[in-house]
Amino acid sequence: MKAVVVRAPMDFGVETVPDPEIPEQGLLLQVQACGLCGSDLRTLRHGHPRVHFPWVIGHEPCGTVMATGPGYRGPYRPGDRLAVGTLAYCGACAYCQEGRYELCSGALQIGQAWPGGLAEYLAIPEPFARLGNLQQVPDDFEAGLAGLAEPLAACLNAQEKGRVGLGDVVLVIGAGPVGCIHVRLAQARGAARILMAEQVDERVRMAETFAPQAVIHTGREDLYAAVQRLTGGKGADVVITATPSPAAVGQALNLARRGGRILIFGGLPGGESHQALDINAIHYGALEVIGTTVFAPRHFRLAIDMIISDRLGLGSLITHRFPLDDFCAGAGLALQGKVLKSVFYPDRSA
Ligand SMILES: [Zn+2]
Ligand SMILES: [Zn+2]
Secondary structure (H helix, E strand, O other), X not given: OEEEEEEEOOEEEEEEOOOOOOOOOOEEEEEEEEXXXXXXXXXXXXXXXXXXXXXXXXXXXXXXXXXXXXXXXXXXXXOOEEEEEEEEOOOOOHHHHHOOHHHOOOOEEEOOOEOOOOEOEEEEOHHHHHHEEEEEEOOOOOHXXXXXXXXXXXXXXXXXXXXXXXXXXXXXXXXXXXXXXXXXXXXXXXXXXXXXXXXXXXXXXXXHOOOOOEEEEOOOOOHHHHHHHHXXXXXXXXXXXXXXXXXXXXXXXXXXXXXXXEEEOOXXXXXXXXXXXXXXXXXXXXXXXEEOOOOOHHHHHHHHHHHHOOOOOHHHHEEEEEEHHHHHHHHHHHHOOOOOEEEEEOOOOO
């Protein structure tokens, strides 16, 4: 089959690799579409501690069940179209036992522990078939959209922890795909006003279509001054960092109102994570600094339901669609920040 193989940082291409076997107690999918996300771009650029090159990446796939292994005991049958949400939980650790799957200390990921979905076929091995995030989507549903459930699930977990709600003024730093999802989700949760901050010209233009009340172009305007101006000198109730920029995360503390919440959503590149923080800003400002990562199965279930019913209008997030054969060109554009979300289709007729 054809698959995207990453050989080393910034060394990748579409290659012919052996077809995966049908896992004894799992499933084999024919991939219809697979999204490329910010964490994939980090892996393409810098590698990843849990990805051992050469490796097939891709963790936002949607595909049709081709076959089930003889020992498979799950609910899905050949012909079912499934969205695959990257994580399989261990089911045994203290966090899984508490029902806090998003904190699972033994979670494994498609595209890391197992080959990923930027390929014609994807094996869903037994642990993933049993403890992973699989949800059925309608046969006629656009497969590329289903891949958005993975980032949406992480945003749902974050805004739940950050208690984004009625009347809040929310500032989202970073107008990439997850920043735009945060805007739509905050609107759905009843936020009164949503501000975005972004420094890349193209991204500022794309973000405006997601209709936040203001997009602050931080290449041209001081972010602190703009937030003060737009909030009557008070600051935002909730600040969400949806960017891998260490400077933005440090600045977030000064952009929240007294008693505000700061959601640290975007991870930083390894080596850039140790930053000086204004501890007095947290203490005297009575701030809540909230870390958030990945999601639990219920978030993925809710996310796929919201995508299928189009409650957030996220379709315009996918700005670029490519045949899998054109991965290098598509990934190149994404690495330059010129796309919001790009999705790759092994077979454009699917
Ligand atoms: Zn992702
Ligand atoms: Zn666990």
